[in-house]
Amino acid sequence: MLKSKDKWKVYKNVFSEFSMRTLFKLSTEEHFEELLEPIFIGKEANVFSASTREEDEVIVKIYRLENCNFNKMYEYIAADPRYLNVSKQRRQTVFSWVQREYKNLMIAREVIRVPTPITFKNNILVMEMIGGPAYMLKDAHPKAPEEFLKKIIENVKKLKAVGLVHGDLSHFNILNHNEEPVFIDFSQATLTKSPNAKELYYRDIENIRKFFYKLLDKKIVDKLLE
Ligand SMILES: Nc1ncnc2c1ncn2[C@@H]1O[C@H](COP(=O)(O)OP(=O)(O)OP(=O)(O)O)[C@@H](O)[C@H]1O
Ligand SMILES: [Mg+2]
Incomplete structure (x- = not known):
């Protein structure tokens, strides 16, 4: 070297x-x-x-x-x-x-x-590096979308519990690592007490909703995201 x-x-x-x-x-x-x-x-x-x-x-x-x-x-x-x-x-x-x-x-x-x-x-x-192999959710659709969506929602709640909103959550910034979601790209993540946190939080949820509409029955997605 x-x-x-x-x-x-x-x-x-x-x-x-x-x-x-x-x-x-x-x-x-x-x-x-x-x-x-x-x-x-x-x-x-x-x-x-x-x-x-x-x-x-x-x-x-x-x-x-x-x-x-x-x-x-x-x-x-x-x-x-x-x-x-x-x-x-x-x-x-x-x-x-x-x-x-x-x-x-x-x-x-x-x-x-x-x-x-x-x-x-x-x-x-x-x-x-999240490896072996991990792809963006947009390219690696989950085998069990409903379970995967539940895990994403759990992650969002856990982040909120420690005072953080991802702020740029989408099928680009979630990796599918052996059927487990791994959130990446936290550069836009902000504190829940930021004035724009609510707006970012709802945008995150809407991005997830739109993506899962393609994989699941709309009613199931809406119910999980209530
Ligand atoms: N820790 C990691 N392990 C594996 N792959 C990664 C990792 N970090 C980034 N990548 C890959 O690189 C891509 C781009 O990374 P990231 O989303 O962090 O950057 P970006 O979207 O260009 O950032 P920004 O929105 O801040 O400009 C990811 O979608 C993913 O495919
Ligand atoms: Mg990104």
């Missing part, structure tokens, strides 16, 4: 100099060895698998510092009581966004199955 910065040169045209430095720092701290492949190129972030010294791979989520929907990010995070005084400087906002996702995962993992967060720095979050 190349110990020097050289091995990061291949990413020169992919990431900014700043992200490269942060990736390098995280790898020297041995949170991962090297990036393996892109898993998802999203609107705000790019998600990669990465090797570690152990057998397990991890997920490295790299938020864009440019070309992100900064105004939306700011609006959402500034409504969270934990971030009332968040900086409006683009970089600082993105850093706080990443920190918040880490914190949210720490809270959520106490009550439901989520990827264990490993560390974060600047615009980069490292977490456990």
